[in-house]
């Protein structure tokens with residue numbers, strides 16, 4: 001029986017400079033798609049995949065994230081007095097059991113691999129998940145849950161993957177494919193942000209990982225890679241050098257790159273159109289806007 005995946009690391013130390021000035025005083029993970037912060041989407045997905053322990057790797061200026069997951073006694077009392085049970089229910093989702101969430105700081109921005117490594121003392125010899133909240137994935141069965149199921153069968157490491165256009169591969173970790181079987185891709189190598197024309201495939205790593213404990217050891221051993229930073233991709237690639245198995249998992253669902261403005265806006269529109277309370281009014285507005293644009297062409 002394989003060990004269950006119950007711990008997830010959320011690297012949330014980034015400055016979010018692409019969203020300035022908003023991120024001057026608000027962590028980018030608290031920016032909302034419709035009315036729910038990016039981080040809440042990540043937490044909901046992790047919970048439904050069976051994650052019980054949530055490890056946040058934060059940085060200076062990010063304490064609003066800790067407040068977000070705390071209880072809000074005054075707000076709750078006000079809502080209760082006003083009989084606003086639905087909103088109380090919404091708030092419940094933002095609460096964490098005491099001890100279920102841990103925050104630690106990455107003191108210097110030394111890359112994603114380094115951020116994950118900062119959590120090493122909170123893990124024992126068990127597989128763990130990593131979720132990048134910038135990547136929001138809309139799916140009938142949440143992406144991490146799909147991956148946990150795949151991991152139950154394969155063991156080793158499982159990383160989420162999807163095809164991207166060839167001219168975009170240099171923005172991602174990219175898989176070197178050994179063989180493919182349905183949604184599973186057996187991997188023989190991984191390259192972080194390959195130069196144009198040098199990508200081994202157009203299968204990009206998306207921000208969901210289930211990693212074997214040895215990847216944490218690898219993070220202590222690797223040197224700085226792409227961009228002069230410690231790269232998680234390189235620690236996973238090192239796993240293959242040691243004989244470990246690594247799989248890409250072509251998840252079912254739509255991924256939005258909420259680390260970019262265009263992706264963030266696309267997610268906002270798509271999610272608004274799925275909301276029963278907004279769908280009709282917002283849909284009519286969009287139809288009108290498109291008609292206006294067409295008329296102006």
Ligand code: G1P
Nearest residue numbers: 112135172173204205206207233
């Ligand atoms: C990170 C990872 C990269 C991965 C990407 C997915 O890059 O380093 O391998 O493909 O997330 O979003 P970043 O977007 O932080 O530069």
